[in-house]
Amino acid sequence: MIRLTTPITEDQIRQLKVGDEVLLNGRVVLSRDMGHKYMKEQKPEWLKPILENMVIYHCGPVVKKHEDGHYSFVAAGPTTSIREEPYQADVIETYKVRGVIGKGGMGKKTSEGLQKTGAVYLHATGGAGSLLAERCKRVVDVKMLEEFGSPEAFWIIEVEDFPLVVTMDSHGGSLHEIVAQQSQERAKALTA
Amino acid sequence: MSECVIPTLTSNEVVASKSVLPTGWKADLSNLKGLDLTLPMLELLRRSTSRLPQDVIDALVKGRDAEEEGSRAFNTLNDMVRNIILADGQVTPLCQDTGTIIVWVRHPFGLSQRAAKQQIRAAVAEATKRSWLRPNCVEALSGKNTGTNMDPFHEGHPAVHFEEWDKPEVEIAVMQKGGGCENVGAQYRLPDAAIGAGRDIKGVRKCIIDAVVKAQGQGCSPGILGVAIGGDRVSSYEKSKELILRKLGTPNPDPKMDAFEKEITNDLNTLGIGPMGYGGNTTVLGVLAEEMYRHPASFYVSISYMCWSSRRGSITLKTNGEVSFD
Secondary structure (H helix, E strand, O other): OEEEEOOOOHHHHHOOOOOOEEEEEEEEEEOOHHHHHHHHHHOOHHHHHHHOOOEEEOOOOEEEEOOOOOEEEEEOOOOEHHHHHHHHHHHHHHHOOOEEEEEOOOOHHHHHHHHHHOOEEEEOOOOOHHHHHOOEEEEEEEEOHHHHOHHHOEEEEEEEEEEEEEEEOOOOOEHHHHHHHHHHHHHHHHHO | OOOOOOOOOOOHHHHHHOOOOOOOOOOOOOOHHHOOOHHHHHHHHHHHHHOOOHHHHHHHHHHHHOOOOOOHHHHHHHHHHHHHHHHHHHOOOOOOOOOEEEEEEEEOOOOOHHHHHHHHHHHHHHHHHOOOOOOOOEOOOOOOEOOOOOOOOOOOOOEEEEEEOOOOOEEEEEEEEOHHHHHOOEEEEOOEHHHOEOOOHHHHHHHHHHHHHHHOOOOOOOEEEEEEEOOOHHHHHHHHHHHHHOOOOOOOOOHHHHHHHHHHHHHHOOOOOOHHHOOOOOOEEEEEEEEOOOOOOOOEEEEEEEOOOOEEEEEEEOOOOOEEEO
16 A cells, blocks of 8 residues: 655656555545636646646535535545546646546546656546545635536545555556456457 | 445434434325425435445445455445445435436326426425535536526426326335446447347347446446337437336346346456456446337337446335335
8 A cells, every 4th residue: 555645746656556556645636527628728827836746636526515614525436537538638737737536547648648747547436425525634725616616616625545546557557448458358259 | 454344224213313304294195286295305315315225235245245355346345335334324425426316206196296396306406405415407518507406497407207107105216327327328229230239139238248348437337237128219218217226136027038137247247347447247236128119110229327326216105194215
């Protein structure tokens, strides 16, 4: 088990390999469909200091707003990452992001982006909303809440021992590609 | 991390003690015009969002026990069980994607569907306010979130289906279907040259295998498949979703389909996709198939993929006023 705390250096990322289990600590920025389109098309400057050497989490949480105005996460598992495939590599490069958390894995373009910039794809257990919300300890800030709505906003949070598996590394390795190939071969045999 | 987690849920008494229905609440079915479904619907949502059906839990545990102890597949299924226990105990959503809310109401003659729909909408809005549901209803092009889970046109969300039946009871069934698994559903038109599927059961089998391979872990495997064979484009897809309401492990009333379901489930679990697409022996928890009728020229196979967190439930309001949940 490898413990990592954000911000993360390129050197730390380059040491990670597919299959490594990671417990992540520190600040993480949530972003999904609207955020990725916005980052690729408008490249907002204000996000640069927030994202540099940081980790993006593909997640649209269930959020509770308390009476004193502060927020907490009630359920916060990963959303399907492949929808961000057209944007992810550009976002990683523009903002020097070191890691992307999601589920289901991503494609070739993202893999190339991970290799070029020095970043990894970290897989969280999909559907484990309550379990993962326990590891989201504090909501630090939220951006674009009004414009994007709660599931799509940039929530900036602090996580503690957030359990992840490296499924795509910065050397071109991808567990998703291996499983896909093997299952395709098996499917061929089943339908022959 | 690798010890077997025992899925012990809170007792029915504890669940009942947390109910939004006041103690002794009774439905008066002799006055259907005065019937208010808001509270029973709210209680149904409270349960469906936080408490997974026992048959689904049993299937997940069976899957876990078929994986090698300590493997990633085993640990992932174990984490799923942990999440189930936690969500139930805390009454928090099992998954942050609380899904599209799909409701089926079966009722005797005399119930106002217009009034019932308003009451169901009110319950969904209240459940959203209580953070049991995420606001999941956005305008198609702008992506603007209504914030309440209410579609102002009263069309798409929540999706409510009505059917009048001969029984005196009122039954409401609900399904919370997440976007990730909805996106990996598929409809095939046979013959399909691309996958070499003809107009027979072999062709149907090819469609199912193709859809599961394409889905990989993206629909949060191990999934549950609803497969409708026949119908038109709409009725076929609609049926494929409704099929997911059936309990896993209960036999298909059609023996031919029952055999098919068992066989294809075993085949799919040799694909090696595994929980979350990490690799493993548990790719699906079950397949629920039904043969329909069709136009001679059309042969559709519609597949709805439900994630492992198959949140569904039903409530029955009986003539003696009693309320039962399943």
